[in-house]
Amino acid sequence: DAKTTQPPSMDCAEGRAANLPCNHSTISGNEYVYWYRQIHSQGPQYIIHGLKNNETNEMASLIITEDRKSSTLILPHATLRDTAVYYCIVDGGGSYIPTFGRGTSLIVHP
Amino acid sequence: DTEVTQTPKHLVMGMTNKKSLKCEQHMGHRAMYWYKQKAKKPPELMFVYSYEKLSINESVPSRFSPECPNSSLLNLHLHALQPEDSALYLCASSQDQRDRPEKLFFGSGTQLSVL
Numbered sequence: 356d357a358k359t360t361q362p363p364s365m366d367c368a369e370g371r372a373a374n375l376p377c378n379h380s381t382i383s384g385n386e387y388v389y390w391y392r393q394i395h396s397q398g399p400q401y402i403i404h405g406l407k408n409n410e411t412n413e414m415a416s417l418i419i420t421e422d423r424k425s426s427t428l429i430l431p432h433a434t435l436r437d438t439a440v441y442y443c444i445v446d447g448g449g450s451y452i453p454t455f456g457r458g459t460s461l462i463v464h465p
Numbered sequence: 466d467t468e469v470t471q472t473p474k475h476l477v478m479g480m481t482n483k484k485s486l487k488c489e490q491h492m493g494h495r496a497m498y499w500y501k502q503k504a505k506k507p508p509e510l511m512f513v514y515s516y517e518k519l520s521i522n523e524s525v526p527s528r529f530s531p532e533c534p535n536s537s538l539l540n541l542h543l544h545a546l547q548p549e550d551s552a553l554y555l556c557a558s559s560q561d562q563r564d565r566p567e568k569l570f571f572g573s574g575t576q577l578s579v580l
Contacts, residue, residue, distance in 0.1 A: 387566045389566070391569075393508075396573075397573050397574075398469070398555050398556075398557070398571030398572050398573050398574050399508065399555070399557075399569070399571045400571065401568045401569060401570070404566050404568070442507065446566065452498070452510060452513060452521070452567075453510075453569060454510065455507035455508045455509075456507060457506075457507055458507060
């Protein structure tokens with residue numbers, strides 16, 4: 356079972372930051388938070404992962420709260436091509452195999 | 466090469482047919498995965514191969530038969546499928562570092578329709 360809760364949908368204006376929240380209140384101390392996204396008709400794409408500290412890469416930033424019960428994925432300057440379903444995943448008991456929940460459908464509009 | 470290639474992209478088959486889905490990667494990854502995705506639903510894990518051995522089978526019906534001939538190839542053999550098996554079948558691979566978080570690389574999938 357997915358151990359995360361995400362809003363089903365969000366929208367964002369092109370060029371603005373998209374902040375996608377995720378709740379994972381039952382996360383264990385050694386479990387990572389991963390984000391993937393799936394653009395229509397394609398396979399999921401890895402975005403970023405983290406344990407405790409905030410992380411940044413060329414695609415996005417990941418902010419994890421100090422108690423690790425929630426996190427936020429930030430796309431700093433959203434483009435139309437960022438329209439996708441975004442999945443927040445907590446690895447399954449150390450198996451490190453993604454179990455996908457329902458995700459957030461992000462629509463970036465002009 | 467950071468691609469996972471799946472063939473065919475689309476497949477239509479009857480309930481009495483036998484067909485195979487193929488997946489290939491040349492990233493040196495030692496773990497390979499099959500996921501099934503119904504429309505508007507998240508992907509569901511079916512099988513995991515680790516170092517060419519089946520390590521996880523998520524109670525998948527025997528009409529789905531995975532095969533990993535070598536570390537670069539993964540097949541899914543299909544036989545006597547039902548219309549409810551129509552879905553997008555996704556292949557993925559990862560390094561299989563055993564005790565460290567994994568990034569999965571996914572193919573674009575095979576859209577399967579069972580008539």
